[in-house]
Amino acid sequence: MKGERTRQSILDRAVDLASLEGLEGLTIGRLADDLGMSKSGLFAHFGSKEELQLATIDAAAERFVNEVFLPALKTERGYPRLMAICRSWLSYIRRNVFPGGCFFAAASFEFDGRPGVVRDAVAKSMDEWVGAIEKAITMAKDEGHIERTVDAKQLAFEINSIFFGANFAYQLRGDKRALDRATKAIEDRLEALRMKSRRRLTAVR
Amino acid sequence: MKGERTRQSILDRAVDLASLEGLEGLTIGRLADDLGMSKSGLFAHFGSKEELQLATIDAAAERFVNEVFLPALKTERGYPRLMAICRSWLSYIRRNVFPGGCFFAAASFEFDGRPGVVRDAVAKSMDEWVGAIEKAITMAKDEGHIERTVDAKQLAFEINSIFFGANFAYQLRGDKRALDRATKAIEDRLEALRMKSRRRLTAVR
DNA sequence: TGACAAAACGAACGTTCGTGCTTATTTTCA
DNA sequence: TGAAAATAAGCACGAACGTTCGTTTTGTCA
Numbered sequence: 001m002k003g004e005r006t007r008q009s010i011l012d013r014a015v016d017l018a019s020l021e022g023l024e025g026l027t028i029g030r031l032a033d034d035l036g037m038s039k040s041g042l043f044a045h046f047g048s049k050e051e052l053q054l055a056t057i058d059a060a061a062e063r064f065v066n067e068v069f070l071p072a073l074k075t076e077r078g079y080p081r082l083m084a085i086c087r088s089w090l091s092y093i094r095r096n097v098f099p100g101g102c103f104f105a106a107a108s109f110e111f112d113g114r115p116g117v118v119r120d121a122v123a124k125s126m127d128e129w130v131g132a133i134e135k136a137i138t139m140a141k142d143e144g145h146i147e148r149t150v151d152a153k154q155l156a157f158e159i160n161s162i163f164f165g166a167n168f169a170y171q172l173r174g175d176k177r178a179l180d181r182a183t184k185a186i187e188d189r190l191e192a193l194r195m196k197s198r199r200r201l202t203a204v205r
Numbered sequence: 206m207k208g209e210r211t212r213q214s215i216l217d218r219a220v221d222l223a224s225l226e227g228l229e230g231l232t233i234g235r236l237a238d239d240l241g242m243s244k245s246g247l248f249a250h251f252g253s254k255e256e257l258q259l260a261t262i263d264a265a266a267e268r269f270v271n272e273v274f275l276p277a278l279k280t281e282r283g284y285p286r287l288m289a290i291c292r293s294w295l296s297y298i299r300r301n302v303f304p305g306g307c308f309f310a311a312a313s314f315e316f317d318g319r320p321g322v323v324r325d326a327v328a329k330s331m332d333e334w335v336g337a338i339e340k341a342i343t344m345a346k347d348e349g350h351i352e353r354t355v356d357a358k359q360l361a362f363e364i365n366s367i368f369f370g371a372n373f374a375y376q377l378r379g380d381k382r383a384l385d386r387a388t389k390a391i392e393d394r395l396e397a398l399r400m401k402s403r404r405r406l407t408a409v410r
Numbered sequence: 411t412g413a414c415a416a417a418a419c420g421a422a423c424g425t426t427c428g429t430g431c432t433t434a435t436t437t438t439c440a
Numbered sequence: 441t442g443a444a445a446a447t448a449a450g451c452a453c454g455a456a457c458g459t460t461c462g463t464t465t466t467g468t469c470a
Contacts, residue, residue, distance in 0.1 A: 165362060172331065
């Protein structure tokens with residue numbers, strides 16, 4: 001009981017720290033100090049640093065899903081939901097859900113060069129996320145909201161790219177307009193794909 | 206003389222290593238071992254790890270300019286050069302100029318959360334690069350190759366985003382088609398901006 | 411309340427980190 | 441060729457790393 005609560009608060013802090021310093025830069029001693037507890041006590045919860053990293057990724061994924069994905073699912077499927085997902089992602093950056101920017105963008109670029117279970121876990125999370133975007137695109141096609149010829153994988157690639165670009169410009173370059181630019185890029189791209197015959201519905205936007 | 210040669214070979218290796226392990230994961234002991242020299246001997250060349258990191262960024266920038274930017278400058282200014290820059294960048298990923306993928310993408314996401322001179326150096330390099338893309342776009346406008354209404358900053362943002370997305374998909378997800386997708390995304394985007402009155406020139410592509 | 415389990419602690423392990431010093435070996439050039 | 445200068449190595453340092461240990465504190469429940 002108590003242990004689970006502690007574990008959760010450790011992971012909460014670990015996620016924040018890792019978004020700033022990286023999953024490798026995340027350090028058990030530093031984390032313990034931050035939480036006012038002993039290294040050994042903290043360590044016992046995970047058994048190894050690698051296990052801590054994996055648990056941190058899981059915790060980050062949970063926060064991400066709660067803050068980005070689930071809220072967007074409330075919007076009706078099809079074009080509206082696809083756009084809601086994009087807006088939700090950009091809002092998640094603006095709200096600083098992770099203090100160091102997108103946890104998964106950072107982790108992706110940190111681990112893309114080294115093999116191991118941590119890299120695999122990051123890749124799996126990202127696969128799921130990009131897959132979710134693809135699915136939303138496919139739904140928009142199925143609903144007849146966007147053209148049937150749309151290549152879902154291609155479009156998901158482009159949208160995800162814009163997310164990375166937005167995170168980069170916002171976090172590193174401090175470009176306040178980065179999120180506006182990303183919004184415009186995605187809106188323009190998606191708007192061009194809307195079904196002509198459904199133009200009467202565009203006013204809903 | 207000799208020192209300069211050694212320094213260069215150290216930096217060559219440092220760049221490779223940092224592209225894989227990150228600039229913070231880059232370690233003096235590991236680097237010295239790799240090169241078959243002593244930590245202290247290597248250390249003397251730089252005086253501090255931070256100085257080594259800064260020199261590594263410079264060396265990476267030099268390699269990047271030589272491998273990506275300068276070759277593209279041989280192409281005539283305007284639309285052709287803009288496209289050449291994009292193709293050159295994608296080729297640079299395909300050729301594994303840095304063993305861990307784009308050095309600057311990795312460094313950007315590694316340091317976007319922490320202040321300091323290293324972060325500033327990374328940001329400066331990226332500013333220059335994005336600025337170079339912007340300039341190429343502006344030239345294409347001036348040459349009358351693309352529409353005068355194009356927002357150079359916006360377009361540069363989008364192109365750079367695609368680069369990040371391509372690096373991500375190629376390096377972490379091992380998606381061989383990532384570079385094709387990036388090419389298509391950029392081609393389609395740019396093609397739509399070409400001046401109608403100059404359509405007779407489009408065959409040149 | 412008392413007994414047992416869970417959780418946290420403090421100290422220490424061996425290793426590696428970045429960084430100083432001092433000494434030895436090369437390079438360079440008058 | 442030999443002296444001066446540049447370069448590399450050797451050694452040691454304090455701190456931090458992940459990890460293990462035995463002990464103590466805290467929580468849970470019969």
